[in-house]
Amino acid sequence: MPAYDNEGATISLEDVRADTPSTIQELRDRRREFKTQKSTVASRREQAVCVRNAFKKYGSKKNPNIILDGLNMTVPKGAIYGLLGASGCGKTTLLSCIVGRRRLNSGDIWVLGGRPGSPGSGVPGPRIGYMPQEIALFGEFTIRETMIYFGWIAGMNNEDIKVRSEFMISLLQLPDPERFVKNLSGGQMRRVSFAAALLHDPELLILDEPTVGVDPVLRQSIWDHLVNISNGGRTTVIITTHYIDETKQANVIGLMRGGRFLAEESPTELIRRYQADSLESVFLKLSVLQNRGKRRRSSILADVVDKVEIPAMANPAATASEEPEIGEISGEFGDNVSIHSKSRVTVTPEYVPPVEMPAVEAQKQSIFDKIRPVKAHHMKALVWKNAMSLLRNIGLLCFIILLPVSQMFFFCVAIGHYPEELPIAIVNYEQNSSKILCDYDKEICPQNKETYEWEITNFSCRYLDFFHKRQTNLVYYPTTEEAMEAARKGKARVVMTFAANYSESLQDRMLDNRHVDDYTVNASGIQIHIDNADKQIEWMLVRDISESFMDATEHMAGICELPRRLLSIPVHFHKPVFGLKVPNLTDFAGPGVILTIIYFLAVALTSGALLAERNEGILERSLVSGITGTEILFSQLVVQIVVMLVQTIMVLLMGFVAFDLSQNGPIGWVGVLTMLTGFCGMTFGFVVATLCDTDRTATYMALGSFLPMVMLSGCIWPIEGMHATLRFISYILPLTTSTESFRSMVQRGWGIETPQVYIGFIVTVIWIFLHLTTSILLLKFKKG
Numbered sequence: 057m058p059a060y061d062n063e064g065a066t067i068s069l070e071d072v073r074a075d076t077p078s079t080i081q082e083l084r085d086r087r088r089e090f091k092t093q094k095s096t097v098a099s100r101r102e103q104a105v106c107v108r109n110a111f112k113k114y115g116s117k118k119n120p121n122i123i124l125d126g127l128n129m130t131v132p133k134g135a136i137y138g139l140l141g142a143s144g145c146g147k148t149t150l151l152s153c154i155v156g157r158r159r160l161n162s163g164d165i166w167v168l169g170g171r172p173g174s175p176g177s178g179v180p181g182p183r184i185g186y187m188p189q190e191i192a193l194f195g196e197f198t199i200r201e202t203m204i205y206f207g208w209i210a211g212m213n214n215e216d217i218k219v220r221s222e223f224m225i226s227l228l229q230l231p232d233p234e235r236f237v238k239n240l241s242g243g244q245m246r247r248v249s250f251a252a253a254l255l256h257d258p259e260l261l262i263l264d265e266p267t268v269g270v271d272p273v274l275r276q277s278i279w280d281h282l283v284n285i286s287n288g289g290r291t292t293v294i295i296t297t298h299y300i301d302e303t304k305q306a307n308v309i310g311l312m313r314g315g316r317f318l319a320e321e322s323p324t325e326l327i328r329r330y331q332a333d334s335l336e337s338v339f340l341k342l343s344v345l346q347n348r349g350k351r352r353r354s355s356i357l358a359d360v361v362d363k364v365e366i367p368a369m370a371n372p373a374a375t376a377s378e379e380p381e382i383g384e385i386s387g388e389f390g391d392n393v394s395i396h397s398k399s400r401v402t403v404t405p406e407y408v409p410p411v412e413m414p415a416v417e418a419q420k421q422s423i424f425d426k427i428r429p430v431k432a433h434h435m436k437a438l439v440w441k442n443a444m445s446l447l448r449n450i451g452l453l454c455f456i457i458l459l460p461v462s463q464m465f466f467f468c469v470a471i472g473h474y475p476e477e478l479p480i481a482i483v484n485y486e487q488n489s490s491k492i493l494c495d496y497d498k499e500i501c502p503q504n505k506e507t508y509e510w511e512i513t514n515f516s517c518r519y520l521d522f523f524h525k526r527q528t529n530l531v532y533y534p535t536t537e538e539a540m541e542a543a544r545k546g547k548a549r550v551v552m553t554f555a556a557n558y559s560e561s562l563q564d565r566m567l568d569n570r571h572v573d574d575y576t577v578n579a580s581g582i583q584i585h586i587d588n589a590d591k592q593i594e595w596m597l598v599r600d601i602s603e604s605f606m607d608a609t610e611h612m613a614g615i616c617e618l619p620r621r622l623l624s625i626p627v628h629f630h631k632p633v634f635g636l637k638v639p640n641l642t643d644f645a646g647p648g649v650i651l652t653i654i655y656f657l658a659v660a661l662t663s664g665a666l667l668a669e670r671n672e673g674i675l676e677r678s679l680v681s682g683i684t685g686t687e688i689l690f691s692q693l694v695v696q697i698v699v700m701l702v703q704t705i706m707v708l709l710m711g712f713v714a715f716d717l718s719q720n721g722p723i724g725w726v727g728v729l730t731m732l733t734g735f736c737g738m739t740f741g742f743v744v745a746t747l748c749d750t751d752r753t754a755t756y757m758a759l760g761s762f763l764p765m766v767m768l769s770g771c772i773w774p775i776e777g778m779h780a781t782l783r784f785i786s787y788i789l790p791l792t793t794s795t796e797s798f799r800s801m802v803q804r805g806w807g808i809e810t811p812q813v814y815i816g817f818i819v820t821v822i823w824i825f826l827h828l829t830t831s832i833l834l835l836k837f838k839k840g
């Protein structure tokens with residue numbers, strides 16, 4: 057049979073063979089006396105808390121940080137259990153496993169007769185009052201509102217909340233209940249947190265360092281109250297503290313070290329057994345013994361045998377069951393075995409046997425409870441809390457509402473407008489003057505009215521006259537070389553050269569094309585050198601250059617009383633089927649930009665709100681009090697939907713009314729799609745917040761998804777220009793089909809019945825569903 061050292065490493069009896077035969081014999085003799093107590097499932101269920109062979113580690117397989125190492129713990133009903141141990145020994149981890157917020161790697165936990173987290177166990181739930189180590193309160197609430205919030209969560213009515221809060225306020229000497237939590241001192245906040253845990257008079261009170269920052273007098277009154285509520289046997293208290301001596305009033309003390317308990321005993325018994333004058337000395341002695349145990353198990357036993365008398369470990373539950381022994385009990389000296397004693401003692405002399413508690417079966421859930429996704433009183437509290445946290449922070453609320461509309465404003469004023477004042481270098485060898493807008497007979501037809509002979513002169517001047525209407529910053533250069541030099545230095549976007557015989561060559565080319573030579577053809581064209589570095593500008597300039605030529609020829613045809621398009625290129629662009637005659641980038645990008653703004657602001661806001669709650673411990677506390685992930689998400693949705701409605705209306709007004717973006721379709725459906733996209737962003741925010749542990753990783757995730765989604769959504773560049781594989785990825789992203797659907801509605805005027813429109817709605821709804829499911833599952837299963 058293996059023995060265990062106190063660090064959990066297995067030592068066989070052979071390991072101690074080096075010791076003297078008498079020591080080994082002594083060890084064997086003593087072991088024969090070690091008997092396991094009766095410990096059955098039934099008996100465990102009768103304890104307030106029963107932990108068996110708990111093993112918990114953090115970190116990777118390669119580099120594990122073992123926190124609980126075969127730990128056993130028994131908390132009888134109606135007892136005050138002081139959980140002591142050095143900082144970082146794993147008290148909080150153990151408590152969070154007990155309240156069902158973390159999972160053991162192996163081992164069993166029973167809390168109030170059930171497994172934490174199992175249906176009908178009531179844990180997490182109002183049967184537990186949990187005060188975490190962090191303050192875990194809403195700074196924007198007053199003390200009174202904090203009580204109302206936690207009271208509602210626990211299912212209390214307003215009258216009970218009022219009575220209980222007044223009692224708590226006077227017991228804990230809390231300041232004016234109308235004071236905001238954020239303005240309280242650290243100690244005052246802690247007391248409010250304590251009051252919130254106690255308010256609903258739970259069966260099991262779990263307090264993680266409630267007396268930190270509390271003065272000795274108040275600390276005493278807190279302990280008096282704990283003793284008082286546990287006296288009737290209805291309330292069980294587990295309390296961790298660093299003030300070891302205050303746990304003298306506990307019924308049982310668990311001294312934790314190295315992932316297990318050094319002892320689990322009543323304080324008076326501990327002091328007596330270890331012949332110490334204080335609990336601190338007991339802890340020290342046991343720690344020394346445990347350290348020595350690392351070196352040699354046999355010597356510990358010798359020391360223990362020499363120095364202390366080892367009594368029985370009382371376990372009230374053990375007598376309650378007649379079932380056969382199964383061989384493990386609450387640990388003592390980290391040994392996982394107990395010492396049999398005929399004289400069974402109670403845990404503490406003052407310990408009062410528990411009153412009858414409702415059997416776990418009595419708390420069975422109805423089918424309605426099982427399928428009901430949210431509880432009304434939880435939703436009431438959560439929605440109220442979320443709304444208050446926005447309304448109490450007017451600056452933040454204004455920022456949230458004005459941010460999207462200001463972004464839309466900046467988009468509309470900054471994007472899509474025609475670039476003006478681009479420097480264009482003009483070299484006009486047809487003129488000997490530095491005047492760019494040179495003279496020509498604007499209203500005189502250059503065709504002889506009798507002979508119909510063309511006498512085109514100074515066509516460069518005519519052309520530049522029309523070109524100047526589109527681009528005004530024309531700069532004169534005497535030679536092409538000088539103009540090119542300026543272009544190379546970035547002083548000109550285009551170099552435009554007219555040959556000395558430009559008009560003449562143009563005429564020959566038009567009228568005597570049978571005899572024109574290459575030189576003439578060449579001289580009849582405007583020579584263009586363009587700065588192609590900026591594609592948008594290049595496209596616009598090419599269009600201006602070509603269209604100015606057509607403007608000039610059409611005008612000339614007009615004054616010569618010829619069909620206007622006679623001299624123009626024989627391609628005619630009719631009124632567009634959809635959209636504007638002159639395409640406008642603002643119109644093209646508008647739908648994508650509107651949806652992107654709404655989507656990503658929703659991501660940022662919801663993930664930010666949830667992460668803040670989690671980092672302040674509020675989320676954890678809410679979950680322990682029985683609130684579900686679904687309720688948290690739905691309550692956020694309810695409040696954010698109102699905010700999003702305002703955001704959507706303002707953004708659409710800014711785009712379609714203030715900046716007159718094209719709007720030819722069903723504006724109601726446009727609004728619905730925008731809201732749905734914001735909704736989708738909110739649910740993605742939930743995924744980010746549940747997936748990421750820190751603000752930083754959440755920011756990286758949100759940013760990391762932002763750029764690819766924007767680039768692939770077709771809002772900057774048509775998806776038809778992408779590689780086929782990328783196009784497929786693009787289509788399944790949340791913003792792609794919705795952008796296309798939005799554009800089809802506002803520019804093409806299509807209705808919801810059109811496949812290109814309703815597909816955007818369908819894809820968005822699917823994404824909402826996927827995000828919600830993922831975040832609910834993550835909240836449910838992502839425990840430490």
Ligand SMILES: Nc1ncnc2c1ncn2[C@@H]1O[C@H](COP(=O)(O)OP(=O)(O)OP(=O)(O)O)[C@@H](O)[C@H]1O
Binds near residue numbers: 143144149189
């Ligand atoms: N989520 C986590 N991931 C990795 N390690 C963790 C995590 N939470 C806690 N730990 C580590 O587990 C150990 C036990 O932490 P825990 O908070 O349970 O200790 P504690 O006894 O409550 O300490 P204290 O008395 O200072 O509050 C510590 O070393 C801590 O760094």
